[in-house]
Structure formats: C-alpha cells, structure tokens
Amino acid sequence: MFDEDAMSDRERFNRALDQVLELVVLLNQDMTQSLAGRGLTVSRTTLLWTLRRTGPSPQRNLAEALGVTARTITGLVDGLAAAGLVTREPHPADRRATLVTLTGAGTELVETLEREQEELGRQLFGAMPRTRFDGFVAGLSDVLNTLHGLGLAHRLGETS
Amino acid sequence: MFDEDAMSDRERFNRALDQVLELVVLLNQDMTQSLAGRGLTVSRTTLLWTLRRTGPSPQRNLAEALGVTARTITGLVDGLAAAGLVTREPHPADRRATLVTLTGAGTELVETLEREQEELGRQLFGAMPRTRFDGFVAGLSDVLNTLHGLGLAHRLGETS
DNA sequence: GCATGATAGTGAGGCGACTACATAGTGAGG
DNA sequence: CCTCACTATGTAGTCGCCTCACTATCATGC
Numbered sequence: 001m002f003d004e005d006a007m008s009d010r011e012r013f014n015r016a017l018d019q020v021l022e023l024v025v026l027l028n029q030d031m032t033q034s035l036a037g038r039g040l041t042v043s044r045t046t047l048l049w050t051l052r053r054t055g056p057s058p059q060r061n062l063a064e065a066l067g068v069t070a071r072t073i074t075g076l077v078d079g080l081a082a083a084g085l086v087t088r089e090p091h092p093a094d095r096r097a098t099l100v101t102l103t104g105a106g107t108e109l110v111e112t113l114e115r116e117q118e119e120l121g122r123q124l125f126g127a128m129p130r131t132r133f134d135g136f137v138a139g140l141s142d143v144l145n146t147l148h149g150l151g152l153a154h155r156l157g158e159t160s
Numbered sequence: 161m162f163d164e165d166a167m168s169d170r171e172r173f174n175r176a177l178d179q180v181l182e183l184v185v186l187l188n189q190d191m192t193q194s195l196a197g198r199g200l201t202v203s204r205t206t207l208l209w210t211l212r213r214t215g216p217s218p219q220r221n222l223a224e225a226l227g228v229t230a231r232t233i234t235g236l237v238d239g240l241a242a243a244g245l246v247t248r249e250p251h252p253a254d255r256r257a258t259l260v261t262l263t264g265a266g267t268e269l270v271e272t273l274e275r276e277q278e279e280l281g282r283q284l285f286g287a288m289p290r291t292r293f294d295g296f297v298a299g300l301s302d303v304l305n306t307l308h309g310l311g312l313a314h315r316l317g318e319t320s
Numbered sequence: 321g322c323a324t325g326a327t328a329g330t331g332a333g334g335c336g337a338c339t340a341c342a343t344a345g346t347g348a349g350g
Numbered sequence: 351c352c353t354c355a356c357t358a359t360g361t362a363g364t365c366g367c368c369t370c371a372c373t374a375t376c377a378t379g380c
Contacts, residue, residue: 013281016297019304020284024184026307043337060357072338074359079336096346096357121173124180124306132299133176139296140179142288147186150283203366220328232367234330239365256328256375 020143034116038109039083043068045113047076048085051102052110056089058097085109180303194276198269199243203228205273207236208245208262212270216259218251245269 007015035045043066050065051057059077063070077100080086085106091097102110125133167175195205203226210225211217219237223230237260240246245266251257262270285293 009282009286010278012293012297013285014278016285016293016300017277017281019297019300020183020187023180023300023304023307024187026304027180027184028188030307041336058357068337069339070358071340071360075337091357094347094357098358117177118170118174121177122169123310124303125173125176126169127306128299128302132295132302133172135292135295136299136303137172137176137179139288139292139299140176140183142292143284143296144179144183144186146284146287147183147190201365218328228366229368230329231331231369235366251328254328254376256373258329 040109043072044076044080047073047080048102048106048110049113051086051100052107056099056101058091058094059100060097062100080106190280200269203232204236204240207233207240207260208266208270209273211246211260211262212267216249216261218254218257219260220257222260240266 032042035041040048046066047062050062054061054065057065059073060070062077063073066073077086077088081088085103087101087103088098089101091099128136192202195202200208206226207222210222214221214225217225219233220230222237223233226233237246237248241248245263247261247263248258249261251259288296
C-alpha cells in the first residue's frame with residue numbers, strides 16, 4: 001500500500017501521531033461510555049480509584065492527587081456520596097477535615113472495574129505475538145519518557 | 161527490576177494497559193493546555209479541523225462529523241464566530257441552512273496547529289531508533305485494529 | 321396550489337467538570 | 351489570646367454535552 005521505507009520522517013511521524021491520537025480518542029470514548037453505563041463519570045471514577053489506593057483521605061489530598069481544586073472535589077464527593085459509594089467521616093485529629101471513605105458498595109464497584117480493565121487488557125493484547133507486544137511496549141515506554149521529559153508534567157496543577 | 165520473562169500475561173497486559181492509559185491522559189492534558197493558550201478548546205479545534213478538510217459546511221454535517229447533536233454545534237460555532245475564526249454564510253440552495261466557513265484567521269490558526277502537531281511528532285519520535293519506532297507503530301496498529309473490531313469503533317475521529 | 325411531514329437551526333433548561341472568590345470553622349505558633 | 355494558615359463549602363461563571371420545543375423552510379403527494 002505504502003512504501004514505508006521511502007516515506008520521509010515527517011510522513012512517518014505524522015502517521016504515527018495520527019494513530020496515537022486515534023487511540024486516545026477511541027479509549028476515551030470507550031471508558032466514558034462504559035462508565036456511563038454504571039452511572040459513573042471519568043472524574044468520579046478517578047476519585048474512587050485514588051481512594052482505593054490511598055484509603056480514607058481528606059478532600060484536600062484528593063484534590064492534589066487528581067490535580068483539581070478542592071472545590072471540585074467537594075462536588076465529586078457529593079455525587080459519589082449520593083450514589084452511596086463513599087461517605088464523609090470526621091477526621092480524628094483535625095476537625096476541619098473530613099475523611100472520604102469508600103463504602104462496601106464503592107469497594108465492590110472498584111473491584112469490578114479492575115476486573116473489567118484486566119479483561120480489556122486481554123482483549124487488546126491477548127492475540128498479539130509476543131515480539132510484537134514487546135516492541136509496542138518498548139516504544140510506548142520511550143514515548144512516555146519523552147513526554148515526561150518535555151515538561152508537560154503529569155503534575156498537573158501548576159497552570160503556569 | 162522485574163523479570164519480564166517470568167511475568168504472567170495478566171501482569172504484562174496490565175502494565176501495558178496502564179502505560180497506554182497514562183499516554184491517553186498525558187496527551188489529553190497536553191492538547192487541552194496548549195490549545196487553551198490560544199483561547200481554544202478541544203471541541204472547537206475539532207470543528208475547525210473538520211472545516212478545513214471539508215470546506216464550508218452546514219452545521220448539520222458538522223454535528224454528524226463530530227458525533228454530537230446539532231445544538232452543540234450551534235454553541236461551538238457561536239464561540240468560534242465570536243473569536244473571528246469562522247462565519248455563518250447563507251446556504252445558496254437551502255435557506256434553512258447556514259454554511260459555516262473558515263475565515264482567514266481561522267485558516268491560519270489551523271495551519272499553525274498543523275505545524276505544531278508535526279513538531280510534536282518530531283519530538284516524540286525523532287530520537288527513537290528506527291526499529292523501535294517501527295515496532296511501536298506495528299503494535300499500535302494491531303491495538304487499533306482490535307479496538308475497531310471490538311465495536312467501539314464509531315467513526316468520529318477520522319484523524320487524517 | 322396547498323396541506324403534510326421531514327429537516328436546519330436555535331431558545332430554554334439541565335447536568336457535570338472545572339474555575340475563582342469569599343467565608344466559616346478550626347489549627348497552631350508567637 | 352491573636353493572628354495567620356488551612357479545610358471545606360457557598361456563590362457564580364465557563365464550557366461541552368444533552369433533551370425538548372419551536373420556527374422557518376424544504377419537499378412530497380395530491
């Protein structure tokens with residue numbers, strides 16, 4: 001179809017970037033849509049996920065973890081609490097703070113999502129030959145490193 | 161650090177998927193932020209981009225191209241028109257419709273964005289050994305094909 | 321020629337994620 | 351005890367998205 005060896009770097013890079021961008025779009029859609037089926041949004045799910053890793057946390061910490069303002073966390077927690085997935089517990093040492101805590105239902109949900117993510121991994125990579133997979137992961141790591149190096153730090157908050 | 165050969169498929173897939181997801185997040189942020197610097201949003205930019213490929217289009221067509229409702233397009237066009245990037249021209253044959261048209265400023269902006277995208281491609285892939293790059297692209301294509309096959313394919317993002 | 325039904329765009333109204341600003345309550349050092 | 355820092359939240363505004371209702375117009379079908 002195309003003579004890849006004769007393609008200029010510019011062409012190759014553009015095509016590759018287009019594919020990466022397509023991947024971004026597709027995965028975003030997939031996530032958003034499958035979460036919506038459970039009444040969740042990406043942001044709320046991220047909060048749930050963070051909570052699972054860190055355990056009960058003050059909203060302030062969650063704000064930093066998600067890279068949003070404290071006010072945004074208030075809203076997200078409101079929604080999750082209304083859905084019965086988290087509760088606000090008093091902080092034992094600081095009466096200003098609340099400890100956002102996963103409920104049983106919340107924990108179960110996160111575990112379900114984890115299993116689904118594993119399933120997606122199997123679907124995406126299961127049929128790939130090992131060398132192909134390894135090549136992909138290796139290149140992906142390079143790209144990720146470059147991206148990190150470019151300064152668009154994953155440490156999101158500081159909007160210049 | 162880790163003995164990759166001994167890693168279970170489950171582990172390998174999970175790690176790979178985590179990296180992919182990280183890429184998604186990072187690129188989203190990068191785009192959003194760099195566009196924000198120009199007073200643009202991702203959605204408006206997508207509209208601009210579509211307009212460049214298709215030429216002056218009725219809003220109805222744009223709605224379908226972006227995969228959103230017609231009402232959403234009205235809002236996006238409002239914003240872009242206010243910024244002087246597009247205009248609403250009368251449709252020569254259908255007085256119900258308007259032809260959304262790129263202005264000179266709009267066209268220039270899109271061209272600038274194109275150049276920047278090329279630059280990003282160079283930054284991401286320029287330092288990669290050829291075999292590494294090819295491996296990455298090959299794996300990426302597989303993933304994309306699988307994703308398309310999974311049905312979450314909708315044709316929104318025709319990136320090129 | 322004209323009623324009938326589709327179609328293009330928009331107003332109204334809502335939701336979710338995000339922001340900045342202001343404020344009450346609390347913590348902690350001088 | 352006073353002041354300053356800090357947690358969380360009310361208020362208000364932006365943006366992208368949606369649905370529903372409505373107008374103007376097109377395109378049939380008689």
